[in-house]
Amino acid sequence: MLVAKNLSKSYKEVKALTDVNLNIQKGELYGMLGPNGAGKTTTISILSSLLKPDEGEIFYEEKSLYQNLTECKRLIGVVPQEIALYEDLTASENLNFWGTMYGIRGKQLQNKCDELLEFLGLSDRKNHKVKTYSGGMKRRINIAAALLHDPKIVFMDEPTVGIDPQSRNLIFEVIEELHSRGLTMIYTTHYMEEAERLCDRIGIIDEGRIIAEGSLDELKANSSIKEEIHLKYSNPNKNGLDQLIDRYEGQLIVNENHLVLSSSQANAELPELIQRCSQSELLLDKIDIRSLSLESIFLELTGKSLRD
């Protein structure tokens, strides 16, 4: 469906993308996981023709993007990170406008708008101005505007940023439904849970390079880390935490009252870890050994947390 070869892009002195290669199959939901500033939005902008790469080629259904720009644009739907809607217009008016931009008109457009509003659970608010919507509702209309012209591939650039868990779940359901209908999607996120839950294949991107790619199982299988030790503590002690970070450099993720240690042999490492926590005067409430997550894989690959 989409092939991108050796995409590179620089902004003055800063290298935003370096030799990015993608091969997205029809019906696939491909996740691009990386921290903020890793190059996810630049990749989406290049793939959607918004930016031109300094080097590289892009093909949609084996047609070159730049030689068949208008034709390829019709194959693409983009859900931008920001709410790219006219807030003073109603949901219906917004969808009508964006549909018309893709050449859909009349009854066909009306039916498509109604169908999408129904699908996204917004039929009863369709005549209300977008500015009166909640963050989650705006996100859903933002998605609808990208689906009006029945694109073959949809880019979703962090579509759940800044919304509550309930709205996020609603959006996940929408994405899963679209996936089940066979729509090809590229989904960027810096939330590993989203990538784990939704994506068939995940590309881990950092500093403009795709550093690992594969299904979740493949990524786990290729990692030298096999498990994670989760420690919950109740007395945050900065000096103690600093000692642990020094000892387990590149292995330890520190969250609020919660430590995650990536480990190839959790059972063997656990006694020493408990002893060090005790020396660091951290009172442990709970200890868990879990299977490997994407966050630990990211840490292993980059030496930094996704939240850094």
Next chain:
Amino acid sequence: MFTIALKDIKQYFKDKTAVFLSLLLPIALITIFALMYGGIGESEKSRPINLLFSDQDKTDLSQEVFSTLDAEDGLKLEATSYEEAETLIKKGKRTAVLVLYKGFQDSVEAGKKIPMELFYDEAKEIEMGLLQQALWSNLFGITMKKGIKGKVNTWIKDKNPDLSDSELEDIQAQVAEQFDGFNNSEEQSEMEENSELPMTALVGEKKNGNLGLVQAIAGIAIMMLLFSVSASGASLLKEKEDGTFRRLLIAPVSPSGILYGKMLSTLFMAVLQLTVMFLYSWLALGLDIFINLPALILMILCAAIACSSFGIFMASVCKSRKQVESLSTLIILVISAIGGSMMPLFFMPAIMKKLAVISVNYWAMEGFFDIFWRQLPLIDILPKMIILLGIGAVLTTISVISFRRNLLKMV
């Protein structure tokens, strides 16, 4: 409190363009108003008034009148036929024409009513005031002197029909020497009556509104329209800030198509605004908008095109809405001041009148003056319309080039 103040000051200085413009605006306005009120270049000689001169008598005396008036500091004479003069005045290009009819010299010398007339444009009240003053002192001086001489000659010849020409000239010279002592109020009054200069307005006689009304409507309408279109053009930058511009660029439409779409909506709003303003002027202020409706419609369209292209031009050369607001306020106030929107051009010094031609306000206002005040036929208003369309074309071309060049920065 101080932290907030410091933060605000820091933010203010972050946008260097906005800082520059906020300082430039008052400087520019002070300069313009100083020029308008004559505070700058006081030593500059005021521009002489152009007076057309139609000599139908073609005698020594009529030539003397031409030379005397032309030598006057405040006047610059241009000899022309009456027909040509009439056209120039009706088109607003000249203020007045002094016509000396056939028999001018004979009548002066015979002490009869002098056949002369001044035709003028009522719109140019200030210039006419100055002109009358200059004419009165010079014209009356010449005709009075010649009139007395003529009367004296006639009287002497009547009484002494046998006098030779040389004897008559001697007597005249002596009379001239004594002329300063002339103090016959009855004679003087008759002379003054004969030297009276009839004045006829060529423009303004048949008007239905008044000059001030046309000035106010046309001036304010264009200035306010420029403010509206720059706000409308800035909506392009709002699209950028809101992210909808990226979405538009992803859609199968060319970047120029987006710009033309914006221009079209801005043009529509400009036409609507001008139409509403003129309808209001008709209903509430009594401006006869039906005086030349086709010309008015075309003029509204041309002014709207020129003004809306200015709005798009601002949006395409500025990087943020803040920049558009500052820069457009500066430019609009400047071109409105020099174009006559704030104050009639005839109040302004010569340099401002020369500068006025670079202002869209000037050409639009001149067009509306042609329609409502000078009541010219469409063919005579066309050049102003073409100039407005030309301004629109130039600004649009620059906008398209600049928009394409800055496109990447807008993503």
